[in-house]
Amino acid sequence: MLKLLRMLRPYWVLVFFVLLFVFLQSLSDLYLPTLLSDIVDKGVVQGDNPYIWKIGGFMLLIALGGGLCSIGASFLSAKSAGGFGRDLRSRVFSHVEKYSLHEFDQIGTASLITRTTNDITQVQQVLMMMMRVMVMAPMMCFGGIIMALYKDATLSLVIIAIVPILALIIFAIVSRGVPLFKVMQTKIDKLNLVLRENLTGIRVIRSFNRTTHEQARFNDANTDLTNTSIKVNRIMASLMPTMMLVLNFASLAIVWFGGLRINSGHMEVGDLMAFIQYAWQIMFALIFASMMFVMIPRASASAARINEVLNMVPDINDPAASKAVSAARGQIAFNNVSFHYPGAEIAALSNISFQANPGEVTAIIGGTGSGKSTLINLIPRFYDVTSGSITIGGVDVRELTQDRLRSMIGLVPQKAVLFTGTISDNIRFGKEDASDEEIRHAAVIAQAYDFVSEMNDGFNSPIAQGGTNVSGGQKQRLSIARALVRKPDIYLFDDSFSALDFKTDAKLREALRGETTNATVLIVAQRVSTVMDADRIIVLDDGQISAIGTHKDLLQTSTVYREIVTSQLSEEEIA
Ligand SMILES: Nc1ncnc2c1ncn2[C@@H]1O[C@H](COP(=O)(O)OP(=O)(O)OP(=O)(O)O)[C@@H](O)[C@H]1O
Numbered sequence: 101m102l103k104l105l106r107m108l109r110p111y112w113v114l115v116f117f118v119l120l121f122v123f124l125q126s127l128s129d130l131y132l133p134t135l136l137s138d139i140v141d142k143g144v145v146q147g148d149n150p151y152i153w154k155i156g157g158f159m160l161l162i163a164l165g166g167g168l169c170s171i172g173a174s175f176l177s178a179k180s181a182g183g184f185g186r187d188l189r190s191r192v193f194s195h196v197e198k199y200s201l202h203e204f205d206q207i208g209t210a211s212l213i214t215r216t217t218n219d220i221t222q223v224q225q226v227l228m229m230m231m232r233v234m235v236m237a238p239m240m241c242f243g244g245i246i247m248a249l250y251k252d253a254t255l256s257l258v259i260i261a262i263v264p265i266l267a268l269i270i271f272a273i274v275s276r277g278v279p280l281f282k283v284m285q286t287k288i289d290k291l292n293l294v295l296r297e298n299l300t301g302i303r304v305i306r307s308f309n310r311t312t313h314e315q316a317r318f319n320d321a322n323t324d325l326t327n328t329s330i331k332v333n334r335i336m337a338s339l340m341p342t343m344m345l346v347l348n349f350a351s352l353a354i355v356w357f358g359g360l361r362i363n364s365g366h367m368e369v370g371d372l373m374a375f376i377q378y379a380w381q382i383m384f385a386l387i388f389a390s391m392m393f394v395m396i397p398r399a400s401a402s403a404a405r406i407n408e409v410l411n412m413v414p415d416i417n418d419p420a421a422s423k424a425v426s427a428a429r430g431q432i433a434f435n436n437v438s439f440h441y442p443g444a445e446i447a448a449l450s451n452i453s454f455q456a457n458p459g460e461v462t463a464i465i466g467g468t469g470s471g472k473s474t475l476i477n478l479i480p481r482f483y484d485v486t487s488g489s490i491t492i493g494g495v496d497v498r499e500l501t502q503d504r505l506r507s508m509i510g511l512v513p514q515k516a517v518l519f520t521g522t523i524s525d526n527i528r529f530g531k532e533d534a535s536d537e538e539i540r541h542a543a544v545i546a547q548a549y550d551f552v553s554e555m556n557d558g559f560n561s562p563i564a565q566g567g568t569n570v571s572g573g574q575k576q577r578l579s580i581a582r583a584l585v586r587k588p589d590i591y592l593f594d595d596s597f598s599a600l601d602f603k604t605d606a607k608l609r610e611a612l613r614g615e616t617t618n619a620t621v622l623i624v625a626q627r628v629s630t631v632m633d634a635d636r637i638i639v640l641d642d643g644q645i646s647a648i649g650t651h652k653d654l655l656q657t658s659t660v661y662r663e664i665v666t667s668q669l670s671e672e673e674i675a
Contacts, residue, residue, distance in 0.1 A: 104406065203415065209296070216409075251375045266343065273390075277336050280332040287325040294314075359372075436452070452475065460636065471643040545608075597625060597627070597630050641660050
């Protein structure tokens with residue numbers, strides 16, 4: 101947690117004033133009981149009205165000053181803790197943006213969301229409280245003890261007897277409650293995970309009539325969290341009444357012994373009244389300090405979770421400087437590449453070697469799970485190869501900065517992803533400064549122009565969250581347009597034509613041919629009709645290259661390819 105607190109540095113002026121205000125407020129709180137005792141002993145007992153008015157007015161001024169300091173401290177502590185929370189959230193966010201897919205898999209999206217929101221809020225709240233309590237509690241406690249000793253040293257023995265009892269009670273309760281706070285954070289993670297899966301998978305859940313099942317799953321996670329939270333609150337709730345009981349007993353003892361001391365002439369009434377107030381201030385300082393003991397470990401658990409995110413070093417890093425790419429900028433070469441997913445025993449790809457040249461279309465075909473998407477994901481370095489190398493224009497992709505590497509690539513992922521905004525915003529995602537004409541042109545090539553222009557607002561029509569207001573095929577075409585507008589050296593189409601009908605698929609590939617004459621095109625597909633015109637077809641089987649060649653060659657040489665072809669095309673089509 102201390103590590104995170106360093107982020108308070110920009111707010112040191114605010115923090116200084118918070119501490120100063122709390123200090124002044126504590127002074128006023130400590131001074132008031134003494135004034136009260138003066139009013140009683142010198143004003144009320146002796147019937148000196150002007151004295152009562154004078155000291156009473158002074159007390160009001162002190163109380164007002166203390167109140168203003170308290171407001172100032174609350175305002176400034178909220179401001180600095182709020183700023184700290186904002187800075188920390190953006191730091192976590194920008195760090196997570198550097199993660200490779202491996203780190204995302206490791207922590208999990210739901211947990212990353214909880215850590216960026218709930219965990220940071222926990223730390224922020226504790227910080228706000230800590231700034232006040234860390235000055236107030238010791239001042240009130242030690243100041244209260246000094247004042248109590250000053251008022252009546254003998255009677256202070258009552259306080260000395262009570263404090264260890266209070267400390268014991270606090271320790272007993274807090275040590276039972278704190279571990280449960282840590283458990284609560286993981287249960288919040290779980291609830292977020294279920295909620296997220298439910299909200300994103302709502303269509304599937306409804307269509308498979310799994311609403312009741314999912315509701316039960318949510319209820320389980322919810323009840324689990326509630327039970328832990330009730331348990332922890334039950335433990336913590338016993339703190340206050342127990343403390344109050346002890347406090348009231350302490351007051352009783354003080355009044356009893358104080359009464360005896362007044363009778364024997366060792367103490368005055370006003371001093372006893374002030375003494376009781378100091379005793380309460382001491383005990384409340386202890387209660388506040390104990391609250392901190394509860395909140396700090398809880399916030400430390402959150403801080404540890406945040407630090408885990410911040411300390412996670414992305415697997416994929418940039419070299420100090422990007423190497424220059426040779427003339428054949430788009431040329432991709434796989435040199436004996438093998439790849440294991442982290443933690444997986446079996447290789448997803450083994451000994452892959454091939455070359456894809458600019459101006460050519462290289463297609464990759466193979467059964468599901470044969471490693472096609474994995475192969476594509478290695479090119480923009482979503483993952484790094486386990487052995488071998490991938491070069492672009494003769495340079496190992498690991499020797500290029502990720503920015504440089506990805507600026508050469510137009511990727512159309514298997515699952516089309518659109519963002520909230522307009523259609524043109526979504527296409528412009530591929531090239532920020534694209535003109536309207538470039539956007540229109542990309543849409544024409546991607547076979548999206550017709551359906552876009554039929555929409556009410558054309559290119560300014562809105563795209564809903566997750567692109568739910570366009571069809572699967574339309575989504576694919578918009579994400580193809582997004583890649584096209586970039587005019588990259590390399591196009592990676594990862595099964596991007598699967599949601600298109602045969603006619604649109606053919607028209608799109610025809611239009612693409614004119615657009616990508618100088619680019620290297622890699623097309624992953626399941627359909628033979630999508631790949632049969634390619635200059636080179638790579639047949640993947642179980643993570644290995646089973647054959648490479650043109651459609652004609654492969655029909656002769658590759659049984660795997662022939663099987664795929666015969667399962668999809670008629671005899672006449674093959675001929
Ligand atoms: N993130 C991951 N972690 C671990 N294993 C993975 C991961 N992604 C894929 N795999 C495994 O790697 C293998 C290849 O998967 P890949 O997605 O590349 O296949 P694919 O040929 O693209 O399949 P499809 O045509 O069904 O999309 C599969 O066995 C899969 O289970």
